[in-house]
Amino acid sequence: MTISRREFVRLMGLAGAAGMLPASAFAAARKPSDLYEIPKFGNLCLMHMTDCHAQLNPIYFREPSVNLGIGKARGKAPHIVGKAFLEHYDIAPGSIEAHAFTYLDFDNAAKKFGKVGGFSHLATLVKRLRAERGDGNSLLLDGGDTWQGSGTAYWTRGKDMVGACNLLGVDVMTGHWEFTYLDKEVISNIADFKGEFVAQNVSVNDDALFDYKFADFAGFDEDSGLAFKPYTMKSVNGMRVAVIGQAFPYTPIANPQRFIPDWTFGIQDERMQSMVNHVRENEKPDLVVVISHNGMDVDLKMASRVSGIDVIFGGHTHDGVPRPVEVSNKGGKTLVTNAGSNGKFLGVMDLDVSKGKLKGYRYRLVPIFSNLLEADKEMQTYIDKVRAPYKDKLEKKLAVAGETLYRRGNFNGTFDQIICDALNKVNDSQISLSPGFRWGTTVLPGQAITMDHVMDQTCITYPETYRREMTGEEIKAILEDVCDNLFNTDPYYQQGGDMVRVGGMDYVCEPGQTMGKRISNMTLDNGSKIEARKKYMVSGWATVGSQSPGRPIWDVVADYLKEQGTVKIKKLNTPKLVGVKGNPGIAG
Amino acid sequence: MSLNQKRRVFLKGSLAVGALGAAAGLITPGAVLAAWNKNAFTAKSIDEAIAASNGQPVTTPSTDITIKAPDIAENGAVVPVSVATKMKGVDSITLLVEKNSTPLSAVFHLPKGTLPDVSTRVKMGKTGDVIAVVKANGKLFSARKGVKVTIGGCGG
Numbered sequence: 001m002t003i004s005r006r007e008f009v010r011l012m013g014l015a016g017a018a019g020m021l022p023a024s025a026f027a028a029a030r031k032p033s034d035l036y037e038i039p040k041f042g043n044l045c046l047m048h049m050t051d052c053h054a055q056l057n058p059i060y061f062r063e064p065s066v067n068l069g070i071g072k073a074r075g076k077a078p079h080i081v082g083k084a085f086l087e088h089y090d091i092a093p094g095s096i097e098a099h100a101f102t103y104l105d106f107d108n109a110a111k112k113f114g115k116v117g118g119f120s121h122l123a124t125l126v127k128r129l130r131a132e133r134g135d136g137n138s139l140l141l142d143g144g145d146t147w148q149g150s151g152t153a154y155w156t157r158g159k160d161m162v163g164a165c166n167l168l169g170v171d172v173m174t175g176h177w178e179f180t181y182l183d184k185e186v187i188s189n190i191a192d193f194k195g196e197f198v199a200q201n202v203s204v205n206d207d208a209l210f211d212y213k214f215a216d217f218a219g220f221d222e223d224s225g226l227a228f229k230p231y232t233m234k235s236v237n238g239m240r241v242a243v244i245g246q247a248f249p250y251t252p253i254a255n256p257q258r259f260i261p262d263w264t265f266g267i268q269d270e271r272m273q274s275m276v277n278h279v280r281e282n283e284k285p286d287l288v289v290v291i292s293h294n295g296m297d298v299d300l301k302m303a304s305r306v307s308g309i310d311v312i313f314g315g316h317t318h319d320g321v322p323r324p325v326e327v328s329n330k331g332g333k334t335l336v337t338n339a340g341s342n343g344k345f346l347g348v349m350d351l352d353v354s355k356g357k358l359k360g361y362r363y364r365l366v367p368i369f370s371n372l373l374e375a376d377k378e379m380q381t382y383i384d385k386v387r388a389p390y391k392d393k394l395e396k397k398l399a400v401a402g403e404t405l406y407r408r409g410n411f412n413g414t415f416d417q418i419i420c421d422a423l424n425k426v427n428d429s430q431i432s433l434s435p436g437f438r439w440g441t442t443v444l445p446g447q448a449i450t451m452d453h454v455m456d457q458t459c460i461t462y463p464e465t466y467r468r469e470m471t472g473e474e475i476k477a478i479l480e481d482v483c484d485n486l487f488n489t490d491p492y493y494q495q496g497g498d499m500v501r502v503g504g505m506d507y508v509c510e511p512g513q514t515m516g517k518r519i520s521n522m523t524l525d526n527g528s529k530i531e532a533r534k535k536y537m538v539s540g541w542a543t544v545g546s547q548s549p550g551r552p553i554w555d556v557v558a559d560y561l562k563e564q565g566t567v568k569i570k571k572l573n574t575p576k577l578v579g580v581k582g583n584p585g586i587a588g
Numbered sequence: 589m590s591l592n593q594k595r596r597v598f599l600k601g602s603l604a605v606g607a608l609g610a611a612a613g614l615i616t617p618g619a620v621l622a623a624w625n626k627n628a629f630t631a632k633s634i635d636e637a638i639a640a641s642n643g644q645p646v647t648t649p650s651t652d653i654t655i656k657a658p659d660i661a662e663n664g665a666v667v668p669v670s671v672a673t674k675m676k677g678v679d680s681i682t683l684l685v686e687k688n689s690t691p692l693s694a695v696f697h698l699p700k701g702t703l704p705d706v707s708t709r710v711k712m713g714k715t716g717d718v719i720a721v722v723k724a725n726g727k728l729f730s731a732r733k734g735v736k737v738t739i740g741g742c743g744g
Contacts, residue, residue: 252662253740266658481739492659493736515715544740 307331420503
């Protein structure tokens with residue numbers, strides 16, 4: 001059963017009358033006749049989208065059932081899932097918000113409430129809020145991971161998204177996966193983007209400065225060596241708002257450096273502090289905000305070390321966090337948000353600002369339900385036009401989902417398992433490895449798996465597959481390395497992805513251990529022990545160091561799916577976890 | 589033209605004449621080699637390397653030394669490291685990489701009046717600390733900073 005907009009409004013009215021509505025973030029709207037009725041507050045409104053991963057059309061997206069926090073992060077936002085999440089944020093089970101923010105009863109709720117996201121639906125909400133707040137009283141900020149994640153983004157090298165963002169009216173953005181196209185393509189996309197691209201933590205490296213190929217690019221500053229404009233000043237309802245950019249600090253490590261050899265990144269929190277000081281001293285700002293692609297844990301640490309930032313609008317870790325976290329530092333307090341992924345949410349912060357002081361705020365992370373927001377015609381026409389040349393290819397049905405297919409979570413999702421199984425089958429290997437990205441949409445049971453879905457899960461600019469022998473010791477080293485990037489107790493040593501997905505093997509994982517001691521008891525699917533010195537045939541994709549020789553992963557997965565008919569996962573190679581009992585970051 | 593720009597132009601120029609300069613005897617490899625402390629640079633342990641380069645291995649940890657290095661290296665083969673201190677009377681700054689088979693990376697001898705602020709690139713085989721030893725008024729002080737060397741990939 002799907003629920004129409006009219007039906008929804010009626011149900012909400014009934015619930016309200018019967019006193020059934022919880023005192024949740026949403027119920028803060030006293031008369032919830034409309035999910036999108038967001039009361040005005042203060043004098044300016046900052047809208048924030050992030051990590052849409054090029055999802056132009058509405059999709060399904062299942063939130064994680066495993067998002068463990070280790071050490072000081074245990075049980076704290078964003079490391080809370082399922083029922084613990086609902087309790088923490090006081091959200092009623094079974095409600096539309098419960099569906100938006102958690103994986104609970106996912107299949108039924110997804111059928112009931114329908115798809116999420118979609119740029120034409122998002123455009124309707126953005127236009128409405130802009131109109132309600134009044135001309136010139138709002139900004140639309142984009143945290144990045146916007147130009148990558150769909151077949152059309154891949155084939156147009158991000159241009160389809162630049163066009164969509166121009167139409168949507170994005171004012172300022174920063175990036176991460178934007179940097180996975182060739183450097184000259186990044187520069188060209190930024191030139192076509194009508195808003196501003198900011199990043200205080202991307203420099204041109206010393207060698208490249210001698211003869212920099214983009215010396216004419218407007219954002220480049222030879223004196224500071226910064227490759228992009230670090231911040232911009234915007235006038236919003238007469239207030240001076242500084243927007244500083246923080247790109248993903250580990251881009252050349254998590255993604256290929258070979259596409260962007262001249263640029264060096266890093267967290268650069270000392271430079272962030274001097275940038276904030278510079279802005280505060282020279283620009284007379286009323287408000288200083290950062291659009292960050294650090295990931296939430298890194299943002300929380302950075303907010304405790306850097307003072308003078310009013311709000312950090314965060315992304316990267318794809319955490320749908322309903323309430324900002326207030327972080328204390330020696331300058332006062334900094335608010336930290338994270339706004340989910342795949343176009344599912346729009347963060348809306350209304351602020352009361354005057355004479356250089358933030359006096360109060362209201363924040364809502366608003367889910368975009370496409371059945372409840374009419375499609376904006378202009379945007380839909382644009383999307384249809386962009387997709388037209390690829391439509392037949394993308395909508396080709398490859399198989400039918402026999403169960404919910406998803407990726408998001410610290411360990412193997414069911415769609416990852418398909419990718420791993422496809423690699424082992426098509427490449428005739430014993431073990432397969434697949435990256436723990438946090439993007440990739442969800443397919444409901446009974447739904448056709450199309451090429452669109454396969455591209456949603458796989459389309460990167462380094463999709464080539466490999467097949468080679470590795471020793472048990474090498475396999476363990478890879479698992480330990482990635483696991484430390486996920487569970488190191490110091491967020492500055494994390495990269496923000498999830499654990500590498502495996503096929504054909506199992507292992508035991510103790511996230512609370514230290515580097516080199518988390519992984520044990522590695523066995524093949526047949527139960528035999530994986531030995532350190534013995535060699536195994538391994539296949540995988542997404543090699544960062546150099547280009548692999550094999551076919552793109554999406555062809556391998558499509559070939560496999562075509563032979564399946566209805567896909568059911570025979571075995572999910574998710575590790576046995578040790579020491580996480582009672583952790584609110586895992587389904588109980 | 590800003591100072592940075594001038595420096596860059598100067599560096600460009602000096603790079604171009606570098607080979608010529610060496611040939612003309614302005615910079616002779618022999619002079620560099622003469623200062624080469626073989627025992628220090630081939631020492632296998634931190635203590636041995638510090639002792640061989642600074643006379644003795646015992647250092648006092650100090651918060652007055654600032655090490656700038658990435659938290660995670662973009663390329664383990666060339667990790668940019670800077671060391672600066674506000675201490676007075678600095679004679680030398682020594683850089684070591686904890687987990688390298690020969691830990692000593694560089695020794696900077698600072699003539700009197702030199703600002704104690706040095707930068708170089710070190711090679712790091714694996715995750716570990718970069719250690720800076722500052723010799724000031726004949727005493728040894730030290731600080732460390734962890735740098736992670738990772739195989740990369742798999743970012744969100």
